[in-house]
Amino acid sequence: MRAVVFEEVGEPMAVQEIERPEPGPDEVVVETEACGICRSDWHAWQGDWDWVGVAPTPGLVFGHEPVGTVTSVGEDVETLAVGDRVCVPFNLSDGTCRYCKQGRANICERVVPLGFVPFQQGAFAEEFPVRNADHNAVKLPDGVDPVDVAGLGCRFATAFHGLVHRVDVTPGDWVAVHGCGGVGLSAVHIADALGANVVAVDLSTDKLEKAVELGADATVDVREVDDVPVAIKKETPGRRGAQVSVDALGVAETCRNSVKSLCKGGQNLQIGLTTSEEEGEVSLPVDSIVMDEREFVGSFGMPPHEYEEIFSMMEQGKIDPGKIVSKTVSLEEVPEVIASMDDYETVGIPVCDEF
Structure with missing residues (x-):
């Protein structure tokens, strides 16, 4: 089958012929209908995340925002059948550890990132395998567009999990979003759907205009202000600042x-x-965090059961991941799209939907 194959850090990738996956006992194999192209793919391709254990090896297939149709089923799989349409979180979990049992499968003790390690092929391919399929493969509602679901991807899902489950956003709150790439625009759209007032921050006019389309109430162009936090606070009542601020x-x-x-x-x-410049370390204004009782909260992906919340909001017309999809491309175009992300000019989420 055809797949985009990684060979070396920073070197051009290309479509190659590789072996079709066979399902293990607890796995399914999925024919890819669509897969988002994420800046995380660019980071891995550049070798940016060695310090967190993500070091791509020759022969790796990226792609971690997929949707598709089950084509074969392992002998121990109980809840899925050939023909089921599914999406898959990028952080595959085992379903048995203490965090999975607490409903926090996204931080599973034995999490496996889809498309970032050699033993879990990604979805820039005609087909891809899903481990612990009963736990990780999420059945889709009838009639959903695969491109829209691929738009959920890691970016929309991470923003949704963060804003809905990790911080406290209530109607009328002010939410600042720093960086309006795919995940930032997702955060703008979700915060607006939750009834918040949103300030979008970026240095791209196109991205800020897209943020307004998705519900931003105000924008800050970092090229035009001397102090970004001050500019944001000017938009909020009493210049107090945002109740929630997102570093996207x-x-x-x-x-x-x-x-x-x-x-x-x-x-x-x-x-x-x-x-690679920060390597996971950033200095912060600790004293003001203490004295103002601010909180610093992380969000990493989304557990599988929260997809139902997104599907429900999609059905009610409250959120639309498809609005953030900027273009669709073929498998042959994926390497070029990933390589182009070094200039930070990509607006929205590109999706591969031709395999």
């Missing part, structure tokens, strides 16, 4: 700006992962 990029500057944008008692939601 993960560089040192946006992380600090996000924390400094908060009101007293506010919550920083950290979604963006750092680059």
